Amino acid sequence: MTQPLAVTFTAGPGGDWRIERITAVAGESLPVATHLSLGNEMPDQGQSCWRLRGVVSHTRYTTAGELKRLNAASPPLGRPEALCAALIPIRKSPAWWSMAQDERRAVFEERSGHIAKSMPYLPAIARRLHHARDLGEPFDFLTWFEYAPEHADAFERLVAELRASEEWRHVEREVDIRLRRVAR
C-alpha cells in the first residue's frame, strides 16, 4: 500500500453483489436498494440509489508487531468461496475525534481489543478498511468483509464482540449491509 486507493460503493439496480438486508444499528439507515458495486472512481450513471466513497490508506493505530501478524493472517478479497459480504459504514462521535492519538489508541486496542479480538477470525474473514472522514462523507469508515457461507456464524460473533466493546460507545451512526455475490 504505497498509494491511497479511492473506492466508491454504489447501490442501485445492478452490480456484482445482491443486497440481502440493510439494518440501522445506530442512527439513520441508508435507503433500500437491490444491488451494490465496488469500483475506483466510477462515474455515476444517474441510476444509483446512493454512493459512499472511501480511501484505502495507511494504518492509523496498528503497531509494527500487530501489522506483521495481521498481514500474515489476512486473506485477500475475491476468494471464490467468499460468497457472502458485509459493508459496515460507521461514524464516530465528535468526542472521539477530539481525543489525542494516544487516548484513541488506548480505547481502540488496550481497552477494546479491536485487533486482538479480530485476529482469530482473519483466516476466514477478509477485511478492507476505507477511510472517509476527510473526504466530507457522511461516514468516517466503510469496512468491507468477505467470507464463505460456512463462516457466517463466526462473522456474527466478531461483529457482536466489537459492538460490545468500549470503542463502540463512540459510534454514533452504524449501518450493516449484508450481501451475496451475484452468480457469474
Added chain:
Amino acid sequence: MTQPLAVTFTAGPGGDWRIERITAVAGESLPVATHLSLGNEMPDQGQSCWRLRGVVSHTRYTTAGELKRLNAASPPLGRPEALCAALIPIRKSPAWWSMAQDERRAVFEERSGHIAKSMPYLPAIARRLHHARDLGEPFDFLTWFEYAPEHADAFERLVAELRASEEWRHVEREVDIRLRRVAR
C-alpha cells in the same frame, strides 16, 4: 475541531497574499504565480495557475499531554501583525507510509522532536496543518504559517531545525512558498 474543514489554496493573478518566492526544497517545484487565496470549497474561476486542496482534521501523532501544551501555546490565524506567511507542501516517501503507527511516531517525535522543537516558536508563529494524501493530491501535507516580520528569523530557524531532523529524510518533495499579506 469536530468536523474536518476543507481548504483550497489557489494561486493566480489575485488574492489576499502576494507570493514573494517559490523555492523547490526537494523534488519538483510549483509554477510561478503572483498571488494566493485560501478558501473553503472555492469554485475555480478558470484563472488559477494551480490549486492545492487539504483538510484540517484530527491530530495523528500528538499525545494528550502534547496537545494540551500545543493548544495553550498556539496563536490563532489572522493576527493583524502577522503580515508574513509561508505555505509548505510536503510529500513523504512510500517507505514512510508503509511504516506502522508506532514506527512513524518514533521517527516523528522521539527521534526528530517535531513537536518539542516547534513548541518554543509557537507563541510567535501561527500554524495550521492540512492533510491532503487521502484526497489524491500531489502532496501529503500543506502546512500554513503566519508570523510578524520581526519573527522572520525565528521562522527560518524553525524550518532549518525540522529539515535537519531524521523525519525529513522521508520527505521526497517539498516546496517553500513565502508570502506577504496584501494591504487591505
